[in-house]
Structures are given as structure tokens and as C-alpha cells.
Amino acid sequence: EPEVTQTPSHQVTQMGQEVILRCVPISNHLYFYWYRQILGQKVEFLVSFYNNEISEKSEIFDDQFSVERPDGSNFTLKIRSTKLEDSAMYFCASSRFASGRSEQFFGPGTRLTVL
């Protein structure tokens, strides 16, 4: 069964460093998403991506964040200068369509720890 994969599973970085979180969505999916979950809190939407551009982003997704689909298979989230409060679990998701009829499949997540 196809699945969304994410690498690395755990990333530790120093404050101020750049990190890139990688995701491989399901191959025939067209819509891609990043969500964040700070430990013990709810899952929060960051950004959605379709047709090689951002279609929607939340207030969390400021200028420090960027997304890219560099090669038609990977979908990356870059944080330019990490802050302590960026420590969280980051989930990538993908869906075939935007409609709610089309399930969003989630990856296993990347745990980001900023020291």
C-alpha cells in the first residue's frame, strides 16, 4: 500500500541553524501539506501546496519557512534560522484532490529538536 514517507525521523539542531525536512508524498497525489505538533498540543496547519506553488498558509508559516518540490517526488520544508519554539513534530500529508472526499494521508513525522 502506498504511503507518505518522511526523513529524517529525528533531527537535532542548534538555534539559528537551517534545517530541511523531507517528505515523499504518494506518487499520484496532487496536494501536499505540512502540519506541526508541539509536544502535548494539537496539530496545527502550516502550509498547503499545489501545482508548484503555495495555495494557503497559516500565521505560523512566516518568512523563516519555505516549501519546495524540487524534483517531482520530494516535498521539503525549510526553516532558515531555527528557534527554540520550532521544536515540534512536523507531519507531511498528501491527498489526491482538495475535496474532503479525498483522504489526507500522513507521514510518520519528523521530530525536530532545537537546542
Place this chain on the structure above:
Amino acid sequence: AQTVTQSQPEMSVQEAETVTLSCTYDTSESDYYLFWYKQPPSRQMILVIRQEAYKQQNATENRFSVNFQKAAKSFSLKISDSQLGDAAMYFCAYRFDGDYGGSQGNLIFGKGTKLSVKP
């Protein structure tokens, strides 16, 4: 803005018994979907059940069923014959299903309910 509220931070159920998890939401839209996701200790989010707002009939998936009350904006999850493997965080989520020019269907989650299953 749409919001999702789960008022039960933790719930506990005896194995083989039935438990109901509560969820309320707020929206001014008429076209939307509601979901329950399960997040086991492995942390991966798994879709449990989905409800289309335009459908009056409550969704069911094996031991999982919902009680969808559109007027009350309530969407509870009932787990029957609870099993040890049901222990997890459960998140209620909302997704707008209208003008795709303005929204690409991002999910709005509640804070979650941690379900424990006692043997």
C-alpha cells in the same frame, strides 16, 4: 474562523466496553467534512472515520461510529468493544469543502483526547 473543541483531555475505558469521545466545532460554512484521526504512540496519524456534512446518516466503520448533530455542531465518536490497540490520542478535525480558490482543504484539529484501555 473555524474552531474544533474537544473537551475531554483524557478518557478511560475497560476492554470490551463502549466509550464515546466528544467533539464540537464552529463554522459558518455549510459544506465541510469532519474526521476522527487516531495517533498511537508511534505518532503517525491514521484516519478512523469521516463524515460529510451534507449527509444526515451517521458514518460507521466496523467498531467505530459517529453521532453527527449538524444543528448542534457536535460530532462524537463511539468506539464499541474497545480493544487494547485502541489506546491512543484521538483528534477530531474539520475540513472546509467549498471554494478551492480560497482553500485547499487544510485540516483544523482539536486538542485531542487521550484514550486509555484497561485490560
